[in-house]
Amino acid sequence: MSVTKPSQEKPGCGDLSKELGAFRTYLKSNGYRVTREREAIAEAILRNHEHFDVDELFMELRSRKPISKASIYRAIPLMIKSGVLTEVYMEDGHMHYEKAYGREHHSHLRCLNCRRIFEFSAPELAQVEKRIARQEGFKSLGHKFEIWGLCSNCQGQIAPAKGGGS
Amino acid sequence: MSVTKPSQEKPGCGDLSKELGAFRTYLKSNGYRVTREREAIAEAILRNHEHFDVDELFMELRSRKPISKASIYRAIPLMIKSGVLTEVYMEDGHMHYEKAYGREHHSHLRCLNCRRIFEFSAPELAQVEKRIARQEGFKSLGHKFEIWGLCSNCQGQIAPAKGGGS
DNA sequence: GTAATTGCAAACCGTTTGCAAACCG
DNA sequence: CGGTTTGCAAACGGTTTGCAATTAC
Numbered sequence: 001m002s003v004t005k006p007s008q009e010k011p012g013c014g015d016l017s018k019e020l021g022a023f024r025t026y027l028k029s030n031g032y033r034v035t036r037e038r039e040a041i042a043e044a045i046l047r048n049h050e051h052f053d054v055d056e057l058f059m060e061l062r063s064r065k066p067i068s069k070a071s072i073y074r075a076i077p078l079m080i081k082s083g084v085l086t087e088v089y090m091e092d093g094h095m096h097y098e099k100a101y102g103r104e105h106h107s108h109l110r111c112l113n114c115r116r117i118f119e120f121s122a123p124e125l126a127q128v129e130k131r132i133a134r135q136e137g138f139k140s141l142g143h144k145f146e147i148w149g150l151c152s153n154c155q156g157q158i159a160p161a162k163g164g165g166s
Numbered sequence: 167m168s169v170t171k172p173s174q175e176k177p178g179c180g181d182l183s184k185e186l187g188a189f190r191t192y193l194k195s196n197g198y199r200v201t202r203e204r205e206a207i208a209e210a211i212l213r214n215h216e217h218f219d220v221d222e223l224f225m226e227l228r229s230r231k232p233i234s235k236a237s238i239y240r241a242i243p244l245m246i247k248s249g250v251l252t253e254v255y256m257e258d259g260h261m262h263y264e265k266a267y268g269r270e271h272h273s274h275l276r277c278l279n280c281r282r283i284f285e286f287s288a289p290e291l292a293q294v295e296k297r298i299a300r301q302e303g304f305k306s307l308g309h310k311f312e313i314w315g316l317c318s319n320c321q322g323q324i325a326p327a328k329g330g331g332s
Numbered sequence: 333g334t335a336a337t338t339g340c341a342a343a344c345c346g347t348t349t350g351c352a353a354a355c356c357g
Numbered sequence: 358c359g360g361t362t363t364g365c366a367a368a369c370g371g372t373t374t375g376c377a378a379t380t381a382c
């Protein structure tokens with residue numbers, strides 16, 4: 001379940017105006033300006049994307065309101081600080097992000113074949129985080145858990161590859 | 167406990183010649199050549215490094231046997247395939263590795279202040295991996311768990327920073 | 333009006349690659 | 358010897374940055 005697409009339907013997860021509002025509020029209350037570029041970027045992200053990278057975003061914006069990559073790269077850290085966006089993982093040398101506002105913490109399954117990302121949540125991870133932190137005298141501030149393998153679709157196609165292969 | 171240093175003492179974890187042997191064997195049985203450069207790289211890694219990046223390694227090799235970064239970059243994938251090395255994480259735009267031969271699976275605690283990496287193992291993570299994989303119809307092939315926060319040393323120094331501060 | 337922001341193009345920087353010389357087997 | 362591997366320097370590709378023109382407030 002839960003590929004990179006659905007989510008607008010989920011209650012409390014798709015309130016675009018609320019998410020945009022949170023970002024605007026962050027900007028204003030930190031002395032940044034609310035520009036049309038920042039709004040366009042934020043809207044494009046918050047409207048459609050669960051996971052994305054800068055290039056996809058750039059392409060998508062190109063059709064409605066072209067915005068330079070520089071501005072996208074400059075907007076992203078602001079969105080992250082405002083809490084509506086998170087870095088998720090680095091792949092093929094570039095970062096992937098996902099929207100964060102109002103979403104519950106979750107982890108990712110990565111299919112090594114089709115490269116799709118699936119989500120799941122496992123509440124006990126928070127407990128592991130706490131326990132280990134206590135054990136090690138750490139003050140924990142977050143964690144990341146990722147599983148990689150083959151999704152149900154790809155298991156059949158790619159086939160066994162039993163030996164040591166590679 | 168368990169910063170990035172100790173390990174030679176642990177039984178079964180520091181057998182340099184055995185690790186080097188594993189790498190040589192991999193090379194030979196795959197038609198690659200055992201060159202002095204590859205040996206120097208492998209030895210430097212296997213002798214001293216729990217965690218490292220290419221630049222550190224390059225610097226260290228410079229004193230005994232200068233080797234071009236290109237060769238280091240070309241040797242690393244071989245070492246990974248041979249099983250003596252693993253990619254661990256990307257930080258500040260470059261990859262960090264750790265030696266893998268004979269080491270048990272473990273996860274990392276990352277101090278956001280001093281940037282040191284601590285290790286721990288939490289066996290239940292393997293169970294979470296299996297359970298989620300079963301749930302989602304995945305064939306899992308591995309997982310990664312990371313906790314970030316402040317290590318015991320840095321908690322006092324950096325101080326609370328209670329509010330929302332970035 | 334004035335400081336912040338944008339777009340452009342150049343700079344960065346870790347990593348990869350083409351090629352001639354050096355080397356393993 | 359013959360095919361690999363090395364070192365060098367140039368190429369790559371994602372991200373950052375300097376700067377003049379534009380824009381938010």
